Amino acid sequence: MPRPPKGRSRAEERRRLEDEAARVEVGDSCDVCVLGAGAAGLAAAIASAEAGASTVALERGLSCGQKILATGNGRCNLSNRDLDFSRYNDPAFVAEAAGTRFGEDVVSLMEGSGLIVAEEDGRLYPLSKQAASVRDVLLARARRAGALLAPGREVTRVERCGQDLRVRYALACGEGGTARERSIYARCVVVALGGGTPLPALLGCGLGLETRPWEPVLCPIACSGAGRLLGELDGRRVHVSALLVRGGSEVAREAGEVIFRPYGVTGIVAFDLSRRCRPNDALVLDLAPGHSATELRRAAGAAGQARGRGPTREAGRATQAAAARLHGFLDPRIASALAREAASGLAGAPTEEAVLERALALAKGLALAVEGPAEPKRAQVSRGGLVLAQFSPRTLACRSVPGLFAAGESLDVDADCGGFNLAWAWKSGMVAGAAAAERALSRTGA
Incomplete structure (x- = not known):
């Protein structure tokens, strides 16, 4: 939760955020539903919405992009000048997913959102050296593109429903703190949930996906x-x-x-x-x-x-x-x-x-x-998540569940310090979001 303004207690700030979250009207269907609105989730939402797909991002926290604020000790080491694939646990998968313009695409995402990027000993930061700058420009770009950002929604289940996928989630509202379960039907879903999320419960039982247990690293x-x-x-x-x-x-x-x-x-x-x-x-x-x-x-x-x-x-x-x-x-x-x-x-x-x-x-x-x-x-990163062999590296689409994509920490990809993990989050989000939008729009004839 963000630090409350002066004169406001944490409890008061939480109630305010819960009330704001409850006022966001999600609706019951969309082209692309992004699960998680951290680094990968925001990149996916931007790519999907800018491709013309109706996009909803569900975020468990009461503020979207909140985890970005803690990266790089609050400075957000958003990438590295030399994104050496050998720094990742599966260099071949990351190389195919990220492509030859890995670093350029990450910088383009940031500069296209209005951020000035500065270099320090090979590491890339916002010129302000404030992670809030990165979060704020991405939130603004996602909203300009028409993505609906819905905080205070905890995903509880993803299920097949005909040709679509049904996402069940619980809304933490401001009325007594009670939780109300809702569903949204999506032509495509991008899983961009953070480390520690109970992926087997959300995806494994109903969709038959294999996951690797989470471990703290970095x-x-x-x-x-x-x-x-x-x-x-x-x-x-x-x-x-x-x-x-x-x-x-x-x-x-x-x-x-x-x-x-x-x-x-x-x-x-x-x-x-x-x-x-x-x-x-x-x-x-x-x-x-x-x-x-x-x-x-x-x-x-x-x-x-x-x-x-x-x-x-x-x-x-x-x-x-x-x-x-x-x-x-x-x-x-x-x-x-x-x-x-x-x-x-x-x-x-x-x-x-x-x-x-x-x-x-x-x-x-x-x-x-x-x-x-x-x-x-x-730990800065959690290793584990969805086993990579289940996904096409070029689109990050699940091979066995049509319409399901994954990005960021949800996939079993981790790397060294120095901006490598965030670079993967941004780029994989862009790849998955764009591919999901393309598939969803092809089904609507748009």
């Missing part, structure tokens, strides 16, 4: 195996080269910033690796990427000579002295934590040199044991 990774180190480094950021290892073999490699948390790691690197990691994998972090162990040892050696002191054997002082020799290339707080971790793994009263050598090894290869996703409720 989220922090829970880790163990570093003693007290993670807790000591809570909130510290560091640029790393990260290696994901399974059974002694490399699974994936990423470079960029990670943020330490008591439960593990977060940041873009962790998010991207969360798509590939499994419990019991090893996450190995190089905290000084681009510099060899020999270079670090040389710098630490120079720092020791500059101090002009002989080696110390007292444990506490040895740890502090070793940590100080890492300050030339590591965050001092990280250096101190590594030195303490190094000393804890050495028997007896370790010397400064012994602590230093082990701390350097940790700096070049800090190994953490992966436990699984952390904070799954905050």
